[in-house]
Amino acid sequence: MDVGNGPSSDGSSDVDPLTGLTASARAGWAAENRASAQRLSACYDLLLECLRRDDSGAGPDSPPGHAVVDPFVVATGYVVAAMAVSTLRAESMISFAADLHQRYPAVLAALAAGRLDQRAAELLARQMATVDPEVLPQVQQDVVDDYLAATEAGERLGRHAVRDAVDAIITRYDAEGIRRRKEDASRARGVRISKGADGMSTVSAILATEEAAVLAEAIDQRAAEHAAAESEAAAASAAAAEATGESGSVPGPDPAPDYHYSKAERRADALLALVCGDSLHAGGQGRPTAPLRPKITVIAPGNDGAGGNGAGGNGACDDDGVRVEFTRTGEAALQALLDMLVTSDGASFEKVDPRIGAADDARRALRYRPGAELARRIRLRDGTCRHPGCAVPADDCDIDHVRPFDHADPARGGPTEECNLMCLCRRHHRFKTFSDWIYDLAPDGTLTVITPDGATMTTRPSGPLGVYRREHARNESRAWDRQQQRNPDPTITGGETRPEPTYWTRRAARLSAERARATGPVDTRPGGQSRWWKRNAPVFSTVEHEVEALLDDILNPPPF
Secondary structure (H helix, E strand, C coil): CCCCCCECCCCCECCCHHHHHHHHHHHHHHHHHHHHHHHHHHHHHHHHHHHHHHHHCCCCCCCCHHHCCCHHHHHHHHHHHHHCCCHHHHHHHHHHHHHHHHCCHHHHHHHHCCCCCHHHHHHHHHHCCCCCCCCHHHHHHHHHHHHHHHHHCCCCCCHHHHHHHHHHHHHHHCHHHHHHHHHHHHCCCEEEEEECCCCCEEEEEECCHHHHHHHHHHHHHHHHHHHHHHHHHHHHHHHHHHHCCCCCCCCCCCCCHHHCCCHHHHHHHHHHHHHHCHHHCCCCCCCCCCCECCEEEEECCCCCCCCCCCCCCCCEEECCEEEEEECCCEEEEHHHHHHHHHHECCCEEEEECCCCCCCCCCCHHHCCCCCHHHHHHHHHHHCECCCCCCCCEHHHCEEEECCCCCCCCCCCCCCCCHHHEEEECHHHHHHHHHCCCEEEECCCCCEEEECCCCCEEEECCCCHHHHHHHHHHHHHHHHHHHHHHHCCCHHHHCCCCCCCCCHHHHHHHHHHHHHHHHHCCCCCCCCCCCHHHHHHCCCCCHHHHHHHHHHHHHHCCCCC
């Protein structure tokens, strides 16, 4: 039997399907690279057009300096509207596009030819960011040629290998460029906390190598101590069970916790223990190294009867039980809140009425600056900057009047009320004030933005108060749907309404069901031989029913 890629008995050649699929994947990769180059070129052309319009607007009729919007900010707004990306990503795309066209034309040419992907192009450009402009053309050409030669020769270099190869080329032309890049990198030191999904958040830290080594050693040591304590507890439990002759019946820690408890999870617990002490964990006996004094926001029902059962920024009861949402880090488990309260030293609770406009004041509505309570509500409602694509936290934003406040005649301008206030970062606050974009804010906080070319974007508040209101609105909608199923609107369904069950009808149905379970079904209808029922049988009148339906429509129109 002949196995291979040679000619078959009918004269046709057997081609391995993997060969065609590999060629197709390679063609798609090259097409994606060319598309990336085209997209970046479009972003750069958009930036040039914004710069041209800014230059053409200069002159005796130009706006004052405080009203000039940075062309880069204008271009970012249009990229967000065109590509449905975040503001941060749009800024990165425009900055990278400008760098490719102005500093790294050789990298752009390789990207446009489909021989280099965008991630590799970003890595190469980042490594050459501080090279002297006088030697940069030669450096980047050597870097691109070396990288393409390696990849086309079959080498698949990792990020560290690529960095080392680029630094070796830079050293031949500009050794000081590497030193300047390291100095710039040291200024990026910091810790950032961002909300995640499913009750998780991301903590990212950029530290010096020696600082990271110290932190890693401390975390690993604490994780090893926790593992050892669990192993000792498991061994003691097993010994006690064996001594009493009840082996296997005494509950205790898992004798092999590492089987299901990953090293990453242990390191997360160790990091929290380093900050808060071991009292947050079952095996710990210590107190927190620094007392916590958390401030917990409670979204509580107002006078309108809006329901709520949360203990944190936003609490709701679902299939998983009660969940808590902290203002800074998002959703968390109720047990995390209880643990934090146990280890805290004087927590404070802030109660917030979720009703729209609960903090509005007719007298303060004619003042420019909102009160502390109203400002807090706006930040709790919005969560972040409300401009499309922006994720700057609300605590770092300005509170802006959607309809401008009239300082000369406050009664004529936009009021300082919840329905006219939103959070905007300083950059987008200036952009909204001095641009020709249209902003419209709904009472529930939904913002609609219309660009000069007619594109429409919508953002919804993401803060605890905004999330609570959306969940409450959904619950009310579901309750209305259930009510409509029991008693549908006659103008919509065209049928007769079914009366709402009263206490007595529900009681009769329950008693009838109980009798049926006990003695079998009971016929509650009158017997055919009853003369009283024959004399008093109800008569159905179509005219009377139509009159009653008409009066009901006039006096009680749906949905009331």
